[in-house]
Amino acid sequence: MDPASVLEANRVIQHAFSVISVLNLTADSLPKPALVSDGACYDYIVVGGGSAGCVLASRLSELSGVQVLLIEAGPLTPFESTLPALTAYLTRSRYDWNYTTENDGYAAQGHKDKVLALTRGKVLGGTSAINSFIHVRGAPHDFDTWAASIDDSRWNYTNVLPFFIKSEKFRDRAIENSRYRTFHGTKGYLGLTREPDPANKVYLDMFKEVGNRLVLDINGKDATGFTQPMFTILDGRRQDTAYAFLSPVKRRCNLHVLTDTLVTEVIFDDQNRAVGVRALTKQNRLITLRASKEVILSAGVFNSPQLLMLSGIGPREHLKDMNITVRVDLPVGMNFQDHPQTLILYDMEKECALPLVQDPGKFPGRVVMGLVALNDRQPYGDYEAVTFTRISVVAGLEYCSLAFRFNDTICTSIIQKVKGKRLLAAMVSILHPKSRGRVMLRSSNPKDSPIVFAGYFSEDIDLKNHVKSLKHFSRIMKSSYFKRVRGKMLLPSLPQCDRLKLFSDEHWRCYALVMTGASYHFVGTCAMGLVVDSELRVRGVRNLRVVDASIMPNNTSGNTNAPTIMISERAADFIIQDYKAAKKNNL
Template identity: 40%
Template sequence: MLAAGAMEIMRMVQTGFQYLALLQFTAYLMPPHANVQSGATYDYIIVGAGTAGSVIASQLTEEAHISVLLIEAGGDAPLESTMPAAVAFLKNSSYDWNYIAEPDLHSNQCHRKSSPEVILGKMLGGSSSLDYMVYSRGHPTDYDNWAKIVKDQTWSWENVLPYFKKSVKVDDENFLKSPDTKKNYGSGLIGLTIDNRDYANNLLESCSEMGYDIVTDPESSFGYSKMLVSMGEGERHGSGIMFLKPAKDRKNLHVLKNTFVTKINFDEKRNAVGVEALTQDGRTLILNAKNEVIVSAGAINSAKLLLLSGIGPKKDLQSKKIKVLSDLPVGKNLQDHVSVMIPIAMETSMEKPVDPHVYLAPPVIGYNALDKSQKYPDYETASFYAHSRQLLYYCAYTYAFNYRICDDIYMLMHGQDDIGKMGLMTDIIHLNPKSRGDVKLKSLNPIEPPAINVGYFTNEDDIDDLVKFIKEFIPIVNTTFFRSIEAELVDTTSGSCYNYEAGSDEYWRCYVTCVYTGLNDYSGTCAMGSVVDSRLRVYGVQKLRVADASIMPFITRGHTNAPVVMIGEKAADFVMEDYKKKYC
């Protein structure tokens, strides 16, 4: 089987990277592991050195008199995390939590496993060190609606935009020529890059022919553009390196690596006073926080930690015999984006010869709405050209489809010669799904993974929506460029939907539930307005804050990494404002 062989190659490369990790190539970029004794006291303890936690730790320790302990369950981000071309090798490795969700209704149709994979970064930088680096802020209406939910205008688009600007810089003169882009981007630590190779232009011209606008910055308008990615000088710009490297020599920042927080401790007045943590060598540490504990462990693990600590649905906690400190819907409202892959085979798409082993065309991103008078997008398309051999790896490893499906796609695309066809692979992404999942405890054992119900398609409106989005996109094969290269849609279901008339709504419904994929943009489990207030303080207790994607009342219309950086920036400001009120 071709796909099985591709998987073996991927695993061999992963093993090679694991040996390279022993050489600690990235250690000089990170803060050292601190020698912390049980009973130590800090002004602030931050649980999780991921996307938001790294930001908060860096910002707070700019004040030399504030002591911060940052605790991370993983270690340093490895060499491959800095290499954009190696992004695929990080999932299912020691740098991933390797969670598996509970079985759902659809995964067993076209995926190798009956349960969706849950990909989460377990290292400094968290998921910003293993995601696909897409820089996407969401739509302004997302934040205006957050502000309405929490009745606090500090979360409106007008007031979060400065935080987005603060963290990033774009080194692209053409991009910054537009008045809108220049005023929306700053000179921060995270570099943003656009791949300006010409190969994407044919796709953009085809989108224009379909009536869509071609824009410089899709963040502020509908239309298609080349994609912004979190890269600078050819390297990934994740939160771990970009925010912790400047802080690594600060005496007031202590970082515990490979240390797993098992519980938040409270006093008799329900003040969070510290945490219990388990070290790699099996020692239990009791660590004290003078001012606050800040949980930034991500939507899955933050919910799990709060539940273990007595904060969550009263009935669920009592069934586990956990003392209830605050009856809150922790773990509910789990949200993720879901996408469907649409591959298009082409006789040829490049004027120059292509190396099938290394070629990957610059990605194109689009934001669209079915109702053209609507102010916000319904769906996103993320497209790139790739050789049929590359698509085999993506199909088998990244998407984890059945080997049979991947082999069929490869054979349909590769053709009769050794050169092979090019393919356009497009993910159609539902930006505002109605489906919800949840996170619950399986047991009182803090080491045991939680029960994760991703909830994909629990609301069937999401299936119907994706069918509409697909049908709006696929006429691209009839545009001038794609007709000239004899482009054709490739059925990725390997016959699973042959019982339905090709192109019918019933066929596409079958297609969607067969080859859908979650994007691991997990959010919502500790949402503002129900679990935390607008300053991210947990209701019913004191001195405990949550700052990560879990606080989103609903998921943003776009990938979540950039919004989580913004959340970290705002959380740091909230903490400093409260600190100054108390001590200054």
């Protein structure tokens, strides 16, 4: 099998699922589509039915006296999203916005078109419906840093922990019987579990042998170490936020869910109060929808800043260049962050070592992950390593060609070196880069994708630190297990790097730049303290908030879906408190 055949097989399967989609197999588990008329009024309009928006709409609809409208640009969650084994067919499909970075001529030059895919879900459930399930909250240090930067203790770890716990419907006997149990909830909407695999013991032992800590629960008291992670999977089903938070309340008469509808602009009155939105329906009809209390943008790290800028809120000079009247001059779209990651493939055990995981309701692979601090006394990680163990050659080719979209020469040169072995695929990412990117408008047309300058490694210190992380992780090559199975790193053909001394700092630096990929842990483009205040209200206007990953001032130490859900729980509490206070004052 070669890269072209892998891509073609993926395309054929995606087409088959698109045919199945006409059956609407998930429709019965979700709220019925809202019947919305032009000019209709609601109390709260939530724009974006993703990881944050579904949570927020569910929580706001707990208020019996209000009407909540949730608007999603994509369709209902498809059948292939429900089964974990099918996740590979969701990215670069019609359920993905399919945005890419701009080619900066520096990083990611080994990718097709020299750009990076910026996978984001365009579907009810958003990215939680197409992501890779791994549930990581981040370190207490992350939230304490947020609180300090905005001078609001409500965002420190002690005060956000209850909102993490509130969401969870956690099921894992080992953790429930451990000292970590008080860090988890069992009565929430979001199903979570682990899938500990005895076959991973040798890998955990390998990481421990070279100096890493092993922990049972990375989301409990400990924030560093190697572990078998938690997944947003329960009872054989993906726990995307549409299924987890909307299905249980699908019959609430005050919850209205409108899909296949693109919001194009936030409407303001003469006092700079957000009073509604304009939106384009599936039938290409432009409608106006009113909000008597608030408009809340939960459209994500790319689309929330895009919508703010289309509505006149953003950098003054950029908006003038787009011929958009400036309402408020704010650094919208700035401060873009991710965790740039590098793929390393290792040739490991003989191919017959273990059968592949077959159950479609389980995570599609064997995985061990680590959050690693280079300084043992540091309470948060410098890098994350997600390692898929004992994968087939075909799976390795899929990671190379599909997940990372490296060019065919790179992928072919790696796979040709494998001789009857299972592989280990390691994704090593830097957790706290200094580099920042930017999201900008391509035009004033809301259908045009935004321009994304990722800025990966634009600060040289990040590349230096990433090289330290790659070298630190690569100590596994000195482990007894690695030597016993005669493991080796599979080095691709990289003309830029081949002349450099193997495994020197210069070689790792070159390798990291060429083989860098996105972790899809995008945050920061509507950051607290810059664009929104500590209650997530947009500065300079009224009745408008942003509630999604874009409000994070700094990235967390790990995957970002869990903290995004927490942000929505925290925001719902702010909004409900405001509602109750206003109601009391009007009595």
